[in-house]
Each structure stands twice: as structure tokens, then as C-alpha cells.
Amino acid sequence: MLFRILSILGLASLAFAGEPTLDTGNTSWMMTATALVMLMTPAGLALFYAGMTRTKNALNTTMMVFAAYALATVVWVFWGYSLAFGDDVAGIIGSLKHIFLNGIEYSDLESSGYPSYVFVAFQGTFAAITVAIASGSIIERTKFSTWLVFVILWGTFVYAPIAHMVWGGGFLYNAGALDFAGGTVVHMNGGLAGLVAALMIGKRKGYPKTQMMPSSIILTALGAALLWFGWFGFNAGSEFAADGVAGSAFLMTNFAAATAAVTWIILDYIKFGKPTLLGTASGAVAGLVAITPAAGFVGVIGALIIGIGGSVFGFFGVTVLKKIFKYDDSLDAFGVHFIAGLWGALATGLFALKDLAWAGSPLHDHGDRLGQMIVQLESVAVTIIFTAIMTAIVLKVSSLLTGGARVSEEAEVEGLDATIHGEKGFNL
Template sequence: MTSIIKKVSFSVLLVLLPLFASAQDIEKGSTLNTGDTAWVLIATALVMLMTPAGLALFYGGLSHSKNTLNTVGMSYVSFCVASVAWVVVGYSLAFSEGNAFIGSLNNLFLGNVGIEEIAADTSIPKLLFVVFQGTFAAIAVAIVSGSVVERVKFSFWLVFSFLWVLLVYSPITHWVWGGGFLSNSGELDFAGGTVIHINAGVAGLVLALLLGKRKDFGKATEMPISLTLTVVGSALLWFGWFGFNAGSALSANGTAANALLVTNVAASIGGLSWIAIEAFNKKKPSLLGVASGAVSGLVGITPACGYVNVGGALMIGLISGIIGYYGVVKLKHLLNYDDTLDAFGIHGLVGIWGSIATGIFANPSINTGSIGALYGNMQQIGVQLLAVLMVIAYSAIATTVVYFVSSFVTKGARVDETMEATGLDEAYHGERGFNIQ
């Protein structure tokens, strides 16, 4: 009888052993979860929609009629170039094991990334993580284009965007998310406040200053070609941002749900705060204002979405709309710089606020690993501010270097005066954005 019991017990143990192993694998992030994988697949598609559709329409509608197609094309081609740069070497520089500042070339051309491999600390395929992060790189460089459209060579942009992803975006990504020195500093950036928005906003301002102003800057009376396109573009950005922020949880869980909720709240109050200021100052709230305010709210909540509750989101979105308005309408004219479509005002300035605000409103009841100043950790503001300053400094210097290298390769960064006056759609591409007689 004892012998039978031992045999049965041994048989049961053999049956249960895979379950114990599976539980251990899940803990280590080495077992695929189909629900998490399905969600991140959808989130990746949503983020992809943001660049060649959402941002392209948002920027394209704001451009002048003679440059609309070129402006849309800048966002579109940014996605193409960044996607290639990312899989060739960008991902390796950002996420492979390296030193405190940059990853190694161990994953060059995605080498050593197996099709069945699970991304570290997740339950999704590593290849899915690669493409999800690649969509972030694409929108980051596309944001930069908004500062310089209507005067920059398309050939220059192709070279610049490729090098910028590798030499500016990837190192900063490694610092914050890839095991670099900011990864262990305590800095909170859930979905890309420092990595994407501050980085891209500062790069856009630097590029605009290096290129110089448009010849008709401050003189042109031509209105944007289509505010309808801009509003539709902002709606697509808003829609895609759910994948951007909630997808950054890399799991179908409560954190993702909270991120989606607070993203929507911040965008909504951001749009309302912008038009409230417009109504007070100009007596006419505009649809461009509500669209720009919503995008400002989305930018502001991006680093905080995995750490704050609805109350924090309301405050972040409210102030994001205010900062966005004064950055675009007041500061730009006060300092007289030509940031064509206000990438610095909306992404740079609001991104700085969002990162610092994360240090204020991070709520341990939302994420146990994050405690902001309102909950007793005043030091978090200092941690956030230090990361902001380091990203600003590196982005400005490295973007300058990439500008001069790219300009050397393409024999100049700026189109000639005749082409600029004619418009880049016809003079550069031989096409029209709108074939209207």
C-alpha cells in the first residue's frame, strides 16, 4: 500500500511540476501571456497611427497651401526612416546591455533576438517590445520636423532623422528605460516625458535656430490650409495616445486602465483650459485652441500616466493647457524665434512641466514604487528636475552635432530662396497637396 501511495504521489508531482515551473517562469517574465500580447499588439498599432496619420494631418493642416504635402511627407517619411534606423542599430543602442550611457551592438540588425524570446520583466514577445518602442522613436523625430517645415531640404531631413534616432534618441532612451544611469536614479517617466517630448521639443528649437527664420516670418498673411485637418489630426493623436500611454504598462492590467483614464482626463481639461484663456484674452475660443490644448494635456500627462490618479491628471492637464497657450502665443513672439508649428512650445515646455509634475503628483496608491512631493517625498521633484536638465543639455548639444554632419552630407540644410518662395510641394516634389483650380 505504501509503495502504491509513493508511486501515485510521484506521478502527481510529475504532473504538477510543469505548473510550478510555469509559475516561476511567469515571475521571471519568461512565459508568454496571450492577453498581454494582444493588448500590446493593439497599442503598437495605435501608436503607429499617430505619426503618418495623426501628426501628419495635425501639422499639415497648419501649414501654408504651397507646403502642405511636404509637411505631411515629413511626418510620413520620419516613420519610415526611424523604423529602419531602429531595427538596424537604434534598438541595440537603447536596450541592449552596455554601460551607463549607451547600449552595446549586441542586437545589431536585431541579432540575438529570438522569435520565441520574452522581453525582460514582461510576458510579451521581445520582438513585439522592439516594434512598440520603435513607434516611439518614430514619433519623437517626427515631432522635431514641426519646428522646421517650409524651409528645410527633404534630403537633409532623411539624413538628419536617421542620425538623430541613433545619436540623440537612442542614448537618452537607454539612460531612462534601457538600464542607463537614469534608470536607477528614481526618475519617473512612464511613457516618454523626458525621452520623447522634452527631447524632441528641445531638438526642434535648436534646429529652428540653426536653420534661421523663414523669409516671410512675421510678414505672411496666408492662413493655414485647413484647420479641419488639424482638428482631425489632433483627434487621431488623442486616439493613438491611448496606445502610447496605456500600452506602456506592457500588460493588460489595472495600471494600463488607469493610464488610459488619466490620459483622457488630462487631454479634455487641457483643451478646455486653453480655450478658456482664449475666450478671456481674445473673446473668441477657437477650435485650433481646443485641439492644441488637448495635445498639450496629452503631452503633460505622458510621464505621469502610470503614477497619478484623476485628481493629479486634472491638475496636470489644466496647467498643461495654460503653459501650451503662453508658450505658443506669448513666449514665441516675445523671443522672436521661428518654430514653425510650435514643437517646442507644446512638446518641450509642456513636457518639462509634465516631468516635474510627475514628481509632485505621483501617488503611491496608484503605483507603490512612486511617491511624489504631495505624499511626503519632496526629493522626487529634484530627481525629476535633474533628469530634465540633463536631457535638455544632451539633446541640444547632440542635435547641433547631427545638424552639422547632416548638412555636410547634403551640402546644406535649407532650400534656396526661390524654392522657399514657390513652395516645397511643387518646387521640390512636383506635386500639390490640393489640386484646386
């Protein structure tokens, strides 16, 4: 009996010494958050994009997003996770120590007491939606085979390094860069990749003179609502615990999105004289994008300003910037995700609350807001330069391996639903 008591006390002392124990509350929350983020891609983003696409390409657009989720998840488990969160190599990439999840057991726990396998799954949903975002810039003219190769290479050579630099122990992480849930890692990264790919593949036939009507704005609004719903897991889940910060991130996410949606309605009235459902849905998404890097770091005033700014800058990207430079960003992935994400990444440095954001930052003790802004600018600059160059290389290689990235003129005119998949999105 005495031995049993001493054994129990000994185990207790190990727990107090820092060994994590299973926390069922945190485990339940993180599994739920992972499921919410999963819903965002093959359901939310797919519908959001498909509704904006012409009827003859709606199924192909959905298929590009759906396939990206599946293929990126396979890549993530095979080697992507290890490259993003493995042992640091030169501050830029992780090692292949955990290839095929080698060395990670189902019983391993993260510091807040939930299984490491859940962390792998949660982070994998981020990798998948990031590359799927890029598809919105190149739909209606891209070979599906090229897209599949691009997803594999881009997830390996673009997403994984950026995730490691910012989140996985790389040099931006160590410098104190703040990105709560993916302003640089996800939205700037995916949005800029989309623009680079769109410029390389070229404009759709007839753009911008030919009117290209969306297949269903109702579907787009439904997709935006599912994205909004899933975003609670995206942002609040990034606290990795069911605690007060997660609760704050949950509220700020909802508040910023609502603020941005209302702001876009006002902007529609000012510019067009009419409020549009497409604009309202786009505004909500722009607000969600903007608050993502700041969700767990800011209070109500910060969320309000970030939400309004996300909508204003997103509106500018979609209605002004695109017309000035005349690029064919089909579904405004760059205008909404990159532009609003850029604003959010920088605004995080401006509005982050010291006690929430800087607790583990090397800038915390000095309360160095200027220093934080410099680090935020550095993380933005690194993301832009690295993503632009590496995306161009990856798309070029993908194009060479598949005999060109663009479909034939005949296929583009007929529509990719029929020519690539032999199906129709709508049998009207």
C-alpha cells in the same frame, strides 16, 4: 504516465520559478497599443502638422512626417533598439549586442508574457514619433535630403541614448526617474530638437511680417483627434500589461486631454475674445503631452492639475514666449511639446502616488517626495543639455553631408510641394 505527470509538474515549477509564459490577453493588448501608437505618426501627426502649413507646403510637411516614421523604424530595428535597450555602457548608452535584433527570437517573452518582438515594435513607434515631432519646427524651408540624414543620425545619437538613460537601464533609470510614457524621452526631447534646428536653419522668408495662413484647420483638428485616439496606446500601453494601472492610465489620459482642451478654450476667450478650433486642438495635444510622463502614476486630482497646467504653459509658449524671443518655431513643436512636457515631467514628481509610482523606485521606502523632485529635475536637466548639444552636432553634420540644410530662396517662394516632390497637396 508517472513520468508524464512528473514532467508536467517539473515544467510548472519552472514557471513558478520566474519563467514567463505566453499571456494572450497582454499580447493582444500590446499589439493593439503598438498599432494605436503607429497611427499617431503617419496619420495623426501628419494631418495635425499639414493642416497648419501653408497650402504650397502641405504635402512636403506630410512627407517629412511619413518618411520619418518609415526611416526611424528601419534604424530602430537595425541598431536603435540595441543602443536603447541593450546591455548598459557607462549608464548612458546600450551595447550593440542586439544589432539587427541579434539574440532575440520570436518565441522570447517579456516578463508580463507578451513576445519580445512586440516590445521592439512598440518602442520603435516611440522612436519614430519623437523625431517626427521635431519636423514641426523646421517645415517650409528645410531640404528633404537633409531631413532624411538628420532622422538617421538623430535617432542613433540623440534618441537612443536618452531612451536608454531613462528607460533602458541607464543612470537616470537607476536613480528612480519617473517617466511613464515619454515626457522627457519623447516630448521634451523632440520639442527641443525642433527649436535647436529652427534656430540653426533660420526663419522662413517673410516671417513674422508675412501672414502665413494654414491650409486647413479642419485637417489639424482631425489630426489632433487621431493623436488623442492613438495616445491611449501610447500611455496605457506603457504599463506593458492589460491590468488596473493600464486602465488608470487610460482614464487619466482622456481626462487630462479634455481638461486641457476646455482650458485652452477659456484662454482663447480671455486673450482673443473668441474660441478657436486651432487652439482647442492644440490644448488637447498639450494636455496629452503633459500627462504622458504621469499617466500611470497619478489619480484624478493630479491628472486635473497636470491637464490644466499643460494647457496654460503650452498657451504661454505659443502666444508669449515665441513673441518675446522671436524664434520661428513653425508649428509650435517647442511651445506645445517641450513646454508642456517639461511641466508634466516635473508635475509627475509632485503628484505621483506612492503605491503606483514608487513601487520599484529606490525612493519608495522613505516616501522621499523631495528626493523624487530632485531626480525629476536631474532628468529634465540632462535631457535639455544632452539634446541641445547633440542635436546641434547632428544637424551640422547632416547639413554638411547634403550641401546645406536650407532650400533655395526660389524653392521656398514657390513651395516645397512642387519644387521637391513635383506634387500638390491640394489640386484646387
